[in-house]
Amino acid sequence: MNYELFIAKRIIAAKQYKSSISSPIIKIAIIAISLGIVIMMIAIATGIGLQQKIREKIAGFNGHIQITNFDNNYSEITLESVSTNQEFYPEFKEIDNIDNVQIFATKAGIIRTASDFEGIILKGVSNDYNWRFFEEYMVAGKLPDFSQDVSTDVLISQEISNRLQINLGDQFNVLFVKDDPSKAPWLRVFTAVGIYNTGFQDFDENFVIADIRNIQKMNRWAVDEVGGFEVLISNFDEIEVKSIEVYEQTASTLNTQNVIEKYPAIFEWIGLFDNNIYLIIAIMILVAGINMITALLVLILERTQMVGILKALGASNVSIRKVFLYNAGYLIIRGLFWGNLIGLSILCIQKYTGIITLDPETYYVTNVPVYINIGYIILLNIGTLLLCLLMLIIPSIIISKINPVKSIKFE
Known part of the structure; x- marks a missing residue:
């Protein structure tokens, strides 16, 4: 006892x-x-x-790993195109724990309304895009559908909606500068079909999600040319290992960068x-x-x-x-x-x-x-x-x- x-x-x-x-x-x-x-x-x-x-939130806007052309700069804007004819697209067959590989392209623009204007980044995505992140932060409207013909529907943030008074269903003009500054900019009309709010102001005040085919047309890219690829992984703790594995599975002309390397300060x-x-x-x-x-x-x-x-x-x-x-x-x-x-x-x-x-x-x-x-x-x-x-x-x-x-x- x-x-x-x-x-x-x-x-x-x-x-x-x-x-x-x-x-x-x-x-x-x-x-x-x-x-x-x-x-x-x-x-x-x-x-x-x-x-x-x-x-x-950072991965929601950028993916965990981005694959782009080496000629691109390190800004949010994709300058050089990448062909979608890659062995790893639409999926990495030799790397496990990869959730999705999705194409994207970005282009700087200016939203112009009757009383104000605002600089934005138009992010073009396609029907392979994983909307799970934005589904969580939707506050009004619906997610755009890019599976049919070229769409002018876009997803804007509540920050942009409040600052420019763009409501659900409103059409608004966006100006895009051409490669030759002496020429008149492109004018595109988009319709706000959904409004999101992630609370990450650095991204919310900039990003508008649109059909990638709009950017391809303005950049005079072919249908198989995109700005890059976003790779989503299952476990964030493996991001360093997966970055190396992804890099090894891509062509020598392509660069890979994970979100930790892209936003080191944060x-x-x-x-x-x-x-x-x-x-x-x-x-x-x-x-x-x-x-x-x-x-x-x-x-x-x-x-x-x-x-x-x-x-x-x-x-x-x-x-x-x-x-x-x-x-x-x-x-x-x-x-x-x-x-x-x-x-x-x-x-x-x-x-x-x-x-x-x-x-x-x-x-x-x-x-x-x-x-x-x-x-x-x-x-x-x-x-x-x-x-x-x-x-x-x-x-x-x-x-x-x-x-x-x-x-x-x-x-």
């Missing part, structure tokens, strides 16, 4: 335990652990959630979230551990006579230390229980209501995104429990300093 656990349970169940001098200190320790786990859960869930949401910024998460976890566990050390020392000092009696009966210092560590473990688990309950409640409320908002100009999202994964929650709880118990091993050595003769005569 594990008599150390038996004694620990008796101590926990005793009425004196709940009304003793140590009771307020124990409650403070439990509250500290609960608050610590709540803050750690929120830090991890929102940090990872923000990283994933920003990655998702990815360096969101990479700093990991450091913040690690720092918060370290501080919270340290605070919880210190509170538990205080509670343990008070528990030991409060039961000095019991320690003396156990020693007189032949109990070893290790066994007595186990009694108090079991006791401390119970307190830690109580704190973890309430912390998980409160933390998950807060995260679920935010996840399904989006009650806490953010400035999209700074964070690229309109509300705090939440990532909930049972795996990291279990690891966080196990890690907190083990680290707190490890921190309690050294202060529990005070038990070996208690003299049974003096402690029994204490009262």
Whole structure:
């Protein structure tokens, strides 16, 4: 029989335990652990959630990997065409975890209305385009259909709609500069059939999604000439590996660039979230551990006579230390229980209501995104429990300093 656990349970169940001098200190320790786990859960869930949401939005506008001609510059505009007669199109047969390969082309233009004008990037796509990203962020209208004849239907952002007063179903003019600046620009008339809002203002204020055949016609490209290819992968964590594999499967005249290489500043910024998460976890566990050390020392000092009696009966210092560590473990688990309950409640409320908002100009999202994964929650709880118990091993050595003769005569 594990008599150390038996004694620990008796101590926990005793009425004196709940009304003793140590009771307020124990409650403070439990509250500290609960608050610590709540803050750690929120830090991890929102940090990872923000990283994933920003990655998702950048990939939604650019794909995970872009394949273009080496002659193109590194702006958002495709200058040189690429033939669609490639071995990897419409799919990479020798690379797994590739969701889609889709053609695209971009061209700079100016939307002109009766009272205003705005520079935009017209992104041309075809019927192989994966609309899953824009489906999530549609606020009005429908997605354009480019499977039939050349279409003038376009998808615009709510940002452009508000700034230029272009409503659903409105037609508007777009000017495109020709290769020869001395010639009059092209004038194209498009119809807004859908409005999206991703909250990523850098993209929302620029991109208009249209039929790629409009750009092919203006650039005098053949039907098999496009600006490039976008590759969508299943797992973003594999983007570096997949970039190399894609590069190896493309012709020597083509260049591949993933979104991390294309937008290094943004990815360096969101990479700093990991450091913040690690720092918060370290501080919270340290605070919880210190509170538990205080509670343990008070528990030991409060039961000095019991320690003396156990020693007189032949109990070893290790066994007595186990009694108090079991006791401390119970307190830690109580704190973890309430912390998980409160933390998950807060995260679920935010996840399904989006009650806490953010400035999209700074964070690229309109509300705090939440990532909930049972795996990291279990690891966080196990890690907190083990680290707190490890921190309690050294202060529990005070038990070996208690003299049974003096402690029994204490009262």
